[in-house]
Amino acid sequence: MLVVGLTGGIASGKSTVSRRLEEHHHIPIIDADKIAREVVEPGQAAYTKIVNYFQSKIPNLLLDDNHLNRAALGKWVFSNSEDLQVLNQITHPAVRYTIFKRVLFCYLRGYSMCVLDVPLLFEAGLDLFCGVTIAVLSEPSLQLERLLARNPQMSNGEAKSRINSQTTNEERIEKADFVLTNNGGLPFLYREIDELVRRIQPTVLRTVLEYIPPFGAISAAAIVLSRYEAFAQTQKMK
Numbered sequence: 001m002l003v004v005g006l007t008g009g010i011a012s013g014k015s016t017v018s019r020r021l022e023e024h025h026h027i028p029i030i031d032a033d034k035i036a037r038e039v040v041e042p043g044q045a046a047y048t049k050i051v052n053y054f055q056s057k058i059p060n061l062l063l064d065d066n067h068l069n070r071a072a073l074g075k076w077v078f079s080n081s082e083d084l085q086v087l088n089q090i091t092h093p094a095v096r097y098t099i100f101k102r103v104l105f106c107y108l109r110g111y112s113m114c115v116l117d118v119p120l121l122f123e124a125g126l127d128l129f130c131g132v133t134i135a136v137l138s139e140p141s142l143q144l145e146r147l148l149a150r151n152p153q154m155s156n157g158e159a160k161s162r163i164n165s166q167t168t169n170e171e172r173i174e175k176a177d178f179v180l181t182n183n184g185g186l187p188f189l190y191r192e193i194d195e196l197v198r199r200i201q202p203t204v205l206r207t208v209l210e211y212i213p214p215f216g217a218i219s220a221a222a223i224v225l226s227r228y229e230a231f232a233q234t235q236k237m238k
């Protein structure tokens, strides 16, 4: 199965691309932002760690129903880079583990391809786990405009510090196998996506042929494990 990593800066258009891939091309999407919300639900290990570490720093960390106040936590970490690292160290292992489980699940359900929608794909080294990577790029001014339109409660400064906490478009261009430029209207973006799906079809087919069942499940598990180990090594080296 071909694992495709889809990344891009905040409000660059990843969800818009994912929606097109899911609805028009019937490709399953594994959404890291959604998973990052699930792993901090009350009762989860990451939730307890976040509460223990941040409660004394952020007085309104918890909402009335005990869920995390994401707006307050976001405001804090995106203006305290050391605490952003702490939050990443708490949440990322749980997000990674869930992503790996979902990839395996997609494989077992017989999909020939799945897409990981991960804003921090390169920053977190998850590109090592993907056969193909795609970066969605928007002009920074347009990205800021879309972000502020989508999150009207966010100040200009907050939006800029979120953009600046992520890698640059230059680095994304350098690292990605394919680039989608999202500076125009949706019809233009959709044409680009459809063309890209056509271009990666040969890679999907090759991947499928390499892993025909019954050996497929074993090979897939071996690949998942070896990629995970390669990734774990890079984490140890940091």
Ligand SMILES: CC(C)(COP(=O)(O)OP(=O)(O)OC[C@H]1O[C@@H](n2cnc3c(N)ncnc32)[C@H](O)[C@@H]1O)[C@@H](O)C(=O)NCCC(=O)NCCS
Pocket (backbone or CB within 6 Å): 009, 010, 011, 032, 033, 036, 070, 071, 073, 074, 077, 084, 087, 088, 091, 092, 095, 118, 119, 120, 162, 165, 166
């Ligand atoms: C800081 C939090 C509480 C803010 O929550 P909020 O609901 O306001 O934002 P949401 O989670 O919907 O993220 C929106 C966008 O912010 C950006 N973003 C989120 N986390 C990070 C981060 N750690 N570093 C840089 N950018 C980030 C991404 O572009 C993401 O698409 C939340 O983003 C979080 O828990 N982040 C840590 C986990 C993480 O890294 N998630 C990203 C996917 S792995």
Ligand SMILES: Nc1ncnc2c1ncn2[C@@H]1O[C@H](COP(=O)(O)OP(=O)(O)OP(=O)(O)O)[C@@H](O)[C@H]1O
Pocket (backbone or CB within 6 Å): 008, 009, 010, 011, 012, 013, 014, 015, 016, 017, 033, 119, 146, 147, 150, 182, 183, 184, 185, 186, 189
């Ligand atoms: N080509 C486009 N034309 C007009 N609006 C767009 C276009 N692409 C994206 N948008 C809008 O910009 C906003 C951000 O897009 P989207 O949610 O897809 O980005 P994202 O990269 O997934 O963001 P995040 O990672 O922050 O969740 C959304 O409101 C979306 O509807």
